[in-house]
Structures are given as C-alpha cells and as structure tokens.
Amino acid sequence: MEGRLGIIGAGSMAEALLKGMLSCKLFSSGDVFVINRKNDERLNFFRENYSVNTTRDYKELLNGCRTIIIAVKPKDMGELLSHIREYVTRNHIIISVAAGIDTGFIENRLGKGVQVVRAMPNTSCQVKESATAIARGRYTGDEAIKVAEEIFSSVGKVVIVEEQALDAVTGLSGSGPAYVYLMLEALTEAGIKAGLVREISEQLAIQTVFGAAKMALESGEAPVHLRRKVTSPGGTTMAGINTLQQMGFTASIMEAVRNAAERSRQMMMENSR
Numbered sequence: 001m002e003g004r005l006g007i008i009g010a011g012s013m014a015e016a017l018l019k020g021m022l023s024c025k026l027f028s029s030g031d032v033f034v035i036n037r038k039n040d041e042r043l044n045f046f047r048e049n050y051s052v053n054t055t056r057d058y059k060e061l062l063n064g065c066r067t068i069i070i071a072v073k074p075k076d077m078g079e080l081l082s083h084i085r086e087y088v089t090r091n092h093i094i095i096s097v098a099a100g101i102d103t104g105f106i107e108n109r110l111g112k113g114v115q116v117v118r119a120m121p122n123t124s125c126q127v128k129e130s131a132t133a134i135a136r137g138r139y140t141g142d143e144a145i146k147v148a149e150e151i152f153s154s155v156g157k158v159v160i161v162e163e164q165a166l167d168a169v170t171g172l173s174g175s176g177p178a179y180v181y182l183m184l185e186a187l188t189e190a191g192i193k194a195g196l197v198r199e200i201s202e203q204l205a206i207q208t209v210f211g212a213a214k215m216a217l218e219s220g221e222a223p224v225h226l227r228r229k230v231t232s233p234g235g236t237t238m239a240g241i242n243t244l245q246q247m248g249f250t251a252s253i254m255e256a257v258r259n260a261a262e263r264s265r266q267m268m269m270e271n272s273r
C-alpha cells in the first residue's frame with residue numbers, strides 16, 4: 001500500500017496487526033511509525049523485532065503518516081485525542097480499533113470533519129485470520145473505507161457494517177477468540193480427565209476446532225447440517241451434545257455475546273462522561 005502508516009499504541013492488538021500486515025508486505029517496515037506514551041521497552045521491542053520506526057512525538061507521526069491506526073485502550077482515547085487534535089487534518093484516515101468508542105466521540109474531539117473508520121478486528125490478525133468489521137464515520141469518504149478494507153483484508157476477512165452493529169460485532173468476533181480458547185482449555189482438561197496425556201489432549205482439541213471451522217468455511221454446508229452428520233442416533237456425540245444442552249451450552253453462549261455487546265455499549269457511556 002502506498003504511503004506511511006502510523007500506529008498509536010504499542011500493545012497486543014497493535015502487534016497482532018503489525019505482524020500480519022508486514023508478513024503479507026502490505027507495508028514495508030520502514031514505512032511504519034509506532035508511538036506509545038511511556039513504555040520504552042515496548043517501543044524497543046517493536047524496533048528490534050519488526051524494524052519499524054518508533055517515536056514519542058505525535059506531530060512527527062501525524063505529519064509523516066496519512067493513515068493512522070489507533071490501538072489504545074478505550075479509557076485512554078479521550079486523552080490521546082486531545083494530544084493529536086492539533087496535528088490531524090481532513091486528509092488523514094483515522095482508523096480506531098477501540099472497543100466501545102464510536103466515531104462520533106472521535107469526530108467531536110478531533111473536530112474539522114475528520115475521516116474516521118471504526119474497526120473491530122480480533123487478535124487472529126497475527127496469523128492473518130481475523131474476522132473484522134468496519135464502519136464509516138460521518139465524514140468518511142469511499143477511499144478511506146477502501147484503505148481500511150485493504151488493511152484488514154491483509155490480515156483476514158472483512159465485512160462492512162453500519163456503525164450500530166459494532167457492539168454486537170465486538171461481543172461476537174472481537175471477544176470471540178477468547179471464548180474459543182476457553183473451550184480449548186476445557187476440552188484439553190476433559191481429555192486429560194478421560195485418560196489422555198496433556199500434550200495429546202491439547203493437540204486433538206486444537207485440531208478438532210480448526211478442522212470443524214475449516215469444514216464450516218469450505219464445505220458450503222450450514223453448521224446445523226454438519227453437526228447432524230457427526231451425531232449418530234444413540235451414539236457418542238448425542239450423549240455429549242445432550243449433556244452440553246442440559247448444562248446450558250447454547251444459552252451460555254447467547255448470554256456471553258449479549259453481555260459482551262452490552263459491555264461495549266456501557267464503555268461508550270463511561271468514556272463520554
């Protein structure tokens with residue numbers, strides 16, 4: 001991609017994104033500038049491991065880069081926006097991945113009709129398998145959306161949604177990898193309890209989740225049909241599925257996504273105070 005990329009925040013999301021983008025050569029490391037607030041070790045780590053440029057100067061970052069990814073915690077957004085406000089222009093493309101911070105919040109604090117894209121990727125960016133949703137702000141042109149689409153397509157799949165869908169997206173696919181890891185932890189422990197050694201149990205659990213996701217992606221069949229194919233009447237799967245449902249598996253997933261989406265909405269309220 002042409003031009004330079006500025007990344008504000010040097011945490012786990014920034015690293016996952018950067019790793020994915022560099023590995024598919026969307027940007028060369030010399031064209032990427034990373035800034036954080038105080039953690040020197042983290043900036044050194046980015047410089048040494050990814051050969052990107054690092055700075056502590058918002059002016060340098062904003063003057064040198066047209067496309068900016070903001071990856072700071074939602075609670076730090078207000079303070080950050082007040083620091084960069086004077087350097088941001090209408091030519092910039094500001095992409096925020098912060099959960100629960102809407103484009104209006106960013107537009108109001110940056111002023112002057114800045115182009116903002118709100119994105120919700122997940123940490124699987126690192127292996128180029130993110131599920132990302134993006135939404136445009138009030139002043140965002142088609143070219144800015146294309147740039148964001150290109151960035152997140154380089155690290156996985158992208159859907160474009162209306163902004164009101166982003167809390168639901170956050171509860172489902174933003175937080176989703178953690179639900180799957182929890183399931184992997186549980187499957188591994190269950191396998192051990194059923195008599196397997198840890199290494200084998202974990203390997204089987206991971207490959208099973210990977211294989212099931214790949215089937216759902218590639219077979220063109222709905223998950224409900226794929227599930228029925230595994231479940232022989234009176235067989236082992238039925239015994240397992242019945243237990244899962246008796247213990248509220250579907251209900252707990254529905255409630256988890258609902259609660260996470262609600263938390264995303266709450267975060268907006270907390271941060272706009």
Ligand SMILES: NC(=O)C1=CN([C@@H]2O[C@H](COP(=O)(O)OP(=O)(O)OC[C@H]3O[C@@H](n4cnc5c(N)ncnc54)[C@H](OP(=O)(O)O)[C@@H]3O)[C@@H](O)[C@H]2O)C=CC1
Nearest residue numbers: 009010011012013036037038039071072073074076098099
């Ligand atoms: N982790 C995930 O799975 C996902 C996270 N997100 C979103 O990504 C964002 C980042 O999350 P995550 O990477 O987990 O958080 P981290 O805490 O790992 O990283 C946040 C980074 O922001 C830096 N920072 C804070 N304030 C400023 C500032 N004013 N200027 C420059 N840098 C600053 C911090 O550096 P320092 O301490 O030096 O200030 C830190 O390096 C969040 O908004 C989150 O909602 C979105 C999707 C998935």
Ligand SMILES: O=C(O)[C@@H]1CCC=N1
Nearest residue numbers: 098099170174175176
């Ligand atoms: O837990 C969080 O708040 C962030 C947003 C989505 C995933 N992690």
